[in-house]
Amino acid sequence: MKKRNVYAAVIGGGTAGLMCAIRAAENHPEQTIVILEKADRIGKKLLVTGNGRCNLSHIGANAKSYHGDGSDTLINILFKKYNPDAVLTYFRSLGLLTHTDSEQRVYPLSNQASSVLDVLRMRIAQLNIETICNTDIRRIQKTAEGYEIATPELRLSAKKLVIAAGGKADYAGRNNDSRELLRSLGVSMTELTPSLSPVKVKSDVLKSLKGIRATAKATLIHNKKIVKTERGEVQFTENALSGICIFNLSRRANRGGYAIQLNLLPDFSDEQVEQEITQRFRRDKDAVCGEIFTGIFHKNIGLALLKSCGVKPSTPCKDISIKEIKSLCRHITGWRFVCEENHDFKKAQVTAGGVRLSEIDPHSFESNRHRGLYIIGETLDIDGDCGGYNLQFAFASGMCVGDHL
Ligand SMILES: Cc1cc2nc3c(=O)[nH]c(=O)nc-3n(C[C@H](O)[C@H](O)[C@H](O)COP(=O)(O)OP(=O)(O)OC[C@H]3O[C@@H](n4cnc5c(N)ncnc54)[C@H](O)[C@@H]3O)c2cc1C
Secondary structure, eight states, X not given: OOOEEEEEEEEOOSHHHHHHHHHHHHHOTTSOEEEEOSSSSTTHHHHHGGGGTOOOEETTOOGGGEESTTHHHHHHHHHHHSSHHHHHHHHHHTTOOEEEOTTSEEEETTOOHHHHHHHHHHHHHHTTOEEEOSOXXXXXXXXXXXXXXXXXXXEEEEEEEEEOOOOSOOTTOOOOOOHHHHHTTTOOBOOOEEESSOEEXXXXXXXXXXXXXXXXXXXXXXXXXXXXEEEEEEEEOSSEEESHHHXXXXXXXXXXXXXXXXXXXXXXXXXXXXXXXXXXXXXXXTSBGGGTTTTTSOXXXXXXXXXXXXXOTTSBGGGOOHHHHHHHHHHHHOEEEEEOOOOOOTTOSEEEOOBOGGGBOTTTOBBSSSTTEEEOGGGBSOEEOSSSHHHHHHHHHHHHHHHHO
16 A cells, blocks of 8 residues: 655544644645545534533633643643634634534534534535544654654654544444554653542432432542532432532542532521421421422422431421421431442543553654644643533634644
């Protein structure tokens, strides 16, 4: 097979890779830029983002919303030039109109993720960027001229190489794991764990709560210390807690050894909760405990709270002790769920961990080990909260490298 020489090869035709190739081709119209993509089409994941609406950026994105060792420095440098405004201005130049919701999350005006992918694909066609799909790159050889990529169907020599292969979190249930590829270049990585995912918890009441949602304040606890607090809608599944506020705690909770405490009445003080519940028990002495939460919680939540406190729903309210009422109140404001270790990437939106940020120059994303090698997007040890931060980073890092190539 004859070897082809190209200026730059981008491994991964996803969010970061597409943006990077476009900017590189705009800067070097005379050069050949090739995108190598494992799937049968480029940008497939973009189509499922934001529940099909693609939350492509977040107006208030800053270093506080990103995690990973050294992420503060990297984001502060990157967002000086490639901030949400720069990403959205560039998308506007490609023809994409957007709108921003009350929580500063940005979506295409069409509310269709396909609009975002379409403008990128149109630009790729205009710039004659070559896309080679169904190509899974497993090994790369460093040569004197640059990088050699060989598969049974392909032999390429690229002066510059960009790795934009994403993380292990894969919506389609494939084993998207670029560690082998990165190992072939001697690049060091941190452990990979799922993030922005449901959190598996140990509980004997969850089965009865499956499918139920409740507004709550969720607090992540480690060694009796508060690690992080989020507020929003919690969804109960058969073996996990889910919902955006839980997603934002999952990065650490998935490692196990943590607990999540739910406050089901976050707008009430502890005293107000105790007063309300005590009154209910004292008001109707003929009632049974199973009816006590009527008008506050979903029936099954009430029953699960009673079970967690060891109170039978058939117990007459008049037989309940002050100690039992206090225990119920403690559960309402601090219902504790012990988190289990979770290695399931199928339900995760992003990967925590990846190529150590100390491996790259934060100004250019160029590898400190190999000149001409760049690593961008989720492949790096950086992940954002839920709300458009991850796509913002992927697009911004793609733009930055596309301008540096
Ligand atoms: C269901 C879901 C919803 C999401 N919603 C949002 C959202 O609304 N807002 C937000 O900010 N973030 C969201 N995310 C996260 C966001 O999609 C990712 O963080 C982002 O796409 C990462 O971009 P990337 O280019 O680094 O990786 P990807 O977009 O994953 O692209 C990597 C590409 O590389 C290819 N590839 C991998 N290995 C190889 C190989 N060896 N050879 C060739 N090709 C390879 C993959 O097939 C893929 O196309 C969501 C994620 C999921 C799963």
